[in-house]
Amino acid sequence: MTQHDAVEVIIAKRDGGELSDSQIDWVIDAYTKGVVADEQMSSLAMAILLNGMNRREIARWTDAMIASGDRMDFSGLSRPTADKHSTGGVGDKVTLPLAPLVAACGVAVPQLSGRGLGHTGGTLDKLESVPGWRAALTNTEMFGQLESVGAVICAAGDQLAPADKLLYALRDVTGTVEAIPLIASSIMSKKIAEGTGALVLDVKVGTGAFMKDVPRARELAETMVALGKDAGVHTVALLTDMSTPLGLTAGNAVEVAESVEVLAGGGPADVVELTLALAREMLAGAGRDDVDPADKLADGSAMDAWKAMIRAQDGDPDAPLPVARESHVVTAPSTGVLTRLDAMAVGLAAWRLGAGRARKEDPVQAGAGVVWHARPGDRVTEGEPLFTLLSDDEARFDRALASLEGGYDVAPAGTAYEPGPLVIDRIG
Amino acid sequence: MTQHDAVEVIIAKRDGGELSDSQIDWVIDAYTKGVVADEQMSSLAMAILLNGMNRREIARWTDAMIASGDRMDFSGLSRPTADKHSTGGVGDKVTLPLAPLVAACGVAVPQLSGRGLGHTGGTLDKLESVPGWRAALTNTEMFGQLESVGAVICAAGDQLAPADKLLYALRDVTGTVEAIPLIASSIMSKKIAEGTGALVLDVKVGTGAFMKDVPRARELAETMVALGKDAGVHTVALLTDMSTPLGLTAGNAVEVAESVEVLAGGGPADVVELTLALAREMLAGAGRDDVDPADKLADGSAMDAWKAMIRAQDGDPDAPLPVARESHVVTAPSTGVLTRLDAMAVGLAAWRLGAGRARKEDPVQAGAGVVWHARPGDRVTEGEPLFTLLSDDEARFDRALASLEGGYDVAPAGTAYEPGPLVIDRIG
Numbered sequence: 001m002t003q004h005d006a007v008e009v010i011i012a013k014r015d016g017g018e019l020s021d022s023q024i025d026w027v028i029d030a031y032t033k034g035v036v037a038d039e040q041m042s043s044l045a046m047a048i049l050l051n052g053m054n055r056r057e058i059a060r061w062t063d064a065m066i067a068s069g070d071r072m073d074f075s076g077l078s079r080p081t082a083d084k085h086s087t088g089g090v091g092d093k094v095t096l097p098l099a100p101l102v103a104a105c106g107v108a109v110p111q112l113s114g115r116g117l118g119h120t121g122g123t124l125d126k127l128e129s130v131p132g133w134r135a136a137l138t139n140t141e142m143f144g145q146l147e148s149v150g151a152v153i154c155a156a157g158d159q160l161a162p163a164d165k166l167l168y169a170l171r172d173v174t175g176t177v178e179a180i181p182l183i184a185s186s187i188m189s190k191k192i193a194e195g196t197g198a199l200v201l202d203v204k205v206g207t208g209a210f211m212k213d214v215p216r217a218r219e220l221a222e223t224m225v226a227l228g229k230d231a232g233v234h235t236v237a238l239l240t241d242m243s244t245p246l247g248l249t250a251g252n253a254v255e256v257a258e259s260v261e262v263l264a265g266g267g268p269a270d271v272v273e274l275t276l277a278l279a280r281e282m283l284a285g286a287g288r289d290d291v292d293p294a295d296k297l298a299d300g301s302a303m304d305a306w307k308a309m310i311r312a313q314d315g316d317p318d319a320p321l322p323v324a325r326e327s328h329v330v331t332a333p334s335t336g337v338l339t340r341l342d343a344m345a346v347g348l349a350a351w352r353l354g355a356g357r358a359r360k361e362d363p364v365q366a367g368a369g370v371v372w373h374a375r376p377g378d379r380v381t382e383g384e385p386l387f388t389l390l391s392d393d394e395a396r397f398d399r400a401l402a403s404l405e406g407g408y409d410v411a412p413a414g415t416a417y418e419p420g421p422l423v424i425d426r427i428g
Numbered sequence: 429m430t431q432h433d434a435v436e437v438i439i440a441k442r443d444g445g446e447l448s449d450s451q452i453d454w455v456i457d458a459y460t461k462g463v464v465a466d467e468q469m470s471s472l473a474m475a476i477l478l479n480g481m482n483r484r485e486i487a488r489w490t491d492a493m494i495a496s497g498d499r500m501d502f503s504g505l506s507r508p509t510a511d512k513h514s515t516g517g518v519g520d521k522v523t524l525p526l527a528p529l530v531a532a533c534g535v536a537v538p539q540l541s542g543r544g545l546g547h548t549g550g551t552l553d554k555l556e557s558v559p560g561w562r563a564a565l566t567n568t569e570m571f572g573q574l575e576s577v578g579a580v581i582c583a584a585g586d587q588l589a590p591a592d593k594l595l596y597a598l599r600d601v602t603g604t605v606e607a608i609p610l611i612a613s614s615i616m617s618k619k620i621a622e623g624t625g626a627l628v629l630d631v632k633v634g635t636g637a638f639m640k641d642v643p644r645a646r647e648l649a650e651t652m653v654a655l656g657k658d659a660g661v662h663t664v665a666l667l668t669d670m671s672t673p674l675g676l677t678a679g680n681a682v683e684v685a686e687s688v689e690v691l692a693g694g695g696p697a698d699v700v701e702l703t704l705a706l707a708r709e710m711l712a713g714a715g716r717d718d719v720d721p722a723d724k725l726a727d728g729s730a731m732d733a734w735k736a737m738i739r740a741q742d743g744d745p746d747a748p749l750p751v752a753r754e755s756h757v758v759t760a761p762s763t764g765v766l767t768r769l770d771a772m773a774v775g776l777a778a779w780r781l782g783a784g785r786a787r788k789e790d791p792v793q794a795g796a797g798v799v800w801h802a803r804p805g806d807r808v809t810e811g812e813p814l815f816t817l818l819s820d821d822e823a824r825f826d827r828a829l830a831s832l833e834g835g836y837d838v839a840p841a842g843t844a845y846e847p848g849p850l851v852i853d854r855i856g
Contacts, residue, residue, distance in 0.1 A: 175438030
């Protein structure tokens with residue numbers, strides 16, 4: 001590998017230049033090895049955030065992060081693979097019904113997932129509320145489960161894009177999270193290294209999402225779709241609304257319960273709609289658009305796949321889920337129509353109740369979260385429950401209530417409510 | 429002090445906002461105490477470099493760096509004080525004759541100086557080639573010497589703007605040196621903390637300077653003059669040429685010898701011109717423009733002050749200066765007129781010969797350096813010496829010769845040569 005100097009690379013980007021392939025390869029490798037120091041990588045990240053990277057640079061940066069670790073290969077499986085990645089939203093439990101549903105349609109889902117940080121929940125945290133379930137699998141276990149069950153949701157190992165792990169932690173404390181080239185390469189390095197054949201990206205947009213407006217969400221989606229195509233992964237992105245939280249629950253066990261409702265053929269309409277939309281894209285990407293996933297929800301085969309997936313990871317799908325020790329009900333302030341329910345307000349409330357963590361070493365409460373009893377457009381009655389807050393720790397209710405304040409509007413009965421689309425756009 | 433969060437401060441500047449006084453006070457204090465980490469300060473420095481700071485922000489940043497340590501006070505001295513700071517140039521030995529000259533005119537010069545890093549030499553390194561001379565003085569020694577001799581050149585203590593020391597070292601390795609707000613606040617925090625009553629800034633511009641073009645040099649000069657005025661220090665800046673090195677020597681002992689020539693009433697015309705121009709500004713700033721410094725060079729009193737200054741710091745001004753063990757002569761390639769001598773080429777050659785250091789813990793060679801035997805406009809004769817390279821280490825000549833290559837032009841005899849002005853502009 002050609003030797004470079006950290007200051008030379010930083011200055012090239014700082015002064016608005018393009019980084020060469022060789023500079024990118026070197027800086028990622030040297031950073032992973034500790035030769036480039038954190039304070040050098042953070043000033044480079046800030047220069048990238050402010051001066052951007054072009055498509056070639058982003059693709060090379062992604063490749064270099066993949067090359068910092070191991071790349072998985074599922075080409076030996078007897079069925080095609082497809083995966084989904086969401087940029088993170090409140091109440092977004094869709095991975096839970098989606099993975100077994102797609103598996104039930106004959107496409108394997110190798111989902112390497114993470115834990116939650118901040119106001120959006122983590123898929124592994126949610127699944128860990130299922131008694132016995134374990135997130136850590138060996139590669140051999142993962143392959144075996146993909147072959148036998150068709151779906152696995154587990155923790156990404158240390159050797160999956162280790163450069164990204166270091167860089168992600170650094171960006172979090174240096175004000176350099178919000179750089180589209182770095183967000184796109186972070187997500188795509190992990191998904192490409194994971195070895196999926198097809199990928200569907202759920203790019204959230206709205207108050208509860210990382211991307212607050214459609215143009216930036218579209219830019220991120222387009223960047224990631226291009227990276228996927230360059231890497232030979234069939235990639236499609238859906239831009240979906242995250243101004244309102246998904247479904248009726250945000251937390252861990254409460255989201256598992258709602259996911260099971262969806263797998264049983266019920267559940268909130270928006271969760272079902274998004275799960276089916278993403279499943280159809282995954283099936284199409286894997287060449288199996290002959291199967292209609294709605295049938296697999298209806299005939300119980302998705303639920304069978306869910307139970308098999310949970311059992312394969314030592315979980316008991318039939319055991320009762322943990323329940324929070326304390327609850328607190330918020331009633332509707334007036335009778336009328338719920339016209340707004342802010343995703344960020346709900347997400348912060350769930351987080352403060354103990355469903356999420358502030359630092360990565362913090363534990364989460366399995367039972368904590370928020371349940372809301374109406375969605376925008378629904379009628380509400382003064383004094384009837386609007387939210388139920390759940391926590392093991394009564395002292396947390398005050399701060400959670402403060403998060404919810406101003407986070408919803410009830411208009412007089414008869415007020416017209418026009419819902420926006422859940423799936424805003426498709427980029428592929 | 430109001431508490432802030434490093435990421436909040438970084439994001440404010442990253443997104444093009446102004447930092448509040450409270451944010452600036454906090455971030456400098458917290459960085460000095462290690463609460464804000466290097467990787468956070470470096471991403472903030474990059475954001476400042478790319479998004480700038482306004483005059484209020486720069487002034488507050490400077491004040492916060494001063495407040496990180498001790499501020500000296502010379503108001504108890506029996507005479508006014510004036511100091512000079514150069515942004516760094518090749519062959520720039522002017523501080524050496526200037527400080528005793530101004531002292532001989534009745535104005536005290538409290539020069540807290542640094543060591544060289546890179547291609548421009550350090551004043552302390554040069555003076556340390558004088559046998560016995562020591563750079564470290566206590567505050568008591570410094571006051572006593574200012575009262576008795578009137579001039580002191582010594583090392584800045586650890587308590588002079590310690591935040592600047594940390595930040596300077598960080599900027600050096602993170603590609604964030606070239607930010608005018610950070611350069612200006614770094615220089616001015618030290619000079620204001622040093623407690624001088626008047627200050628003259630020698631802002632170098634040209635190939636051998638930090639600022640390569642006049643507009644950026646002017647911007648830096650104007651920023652620093654404004655900071656000085658805000659702090660109640662009478663501040664003037666001269667923009668001076670650094671496309672050609674000053675005098676006929678670049679190194680340590682060779683520059684001391686040339687300075688002594690100037691103090692003896694001789695020396696290269698450009699060094700004399702710049703020394704007198706800066707002396708007149710310092711005297712005017714200190715309210716002593718009734719004295720003509722040229723008289724003090726002519727009557728030997730500046731030389732007396734030099735000897736007293738050197739002796740007060742245990743140096744022997746009459747001892748022979750160190751001589752390099754090896755020398756190598758470069759002859760003129762043709763007969764004609766020297767029309768260009770590039771300051772950067774000469775500076776790099778002197779540095780590679782051992783006169784400067786690559787890392788701050790490296791030693792320097794007292795005898796190493798470059799002597800040139802002609803200045804632009806001078807006639808040269810084929811085969812006659814044009815440069816003498818000096819080093820204790822013969823192995824260094826090759827790389828020094830490579831630096832000089834292409835660094836000078838000899839045109840046919842009779843070619844017209846129009847020198848540019850040495851003092852380009854005055855800002856005050």
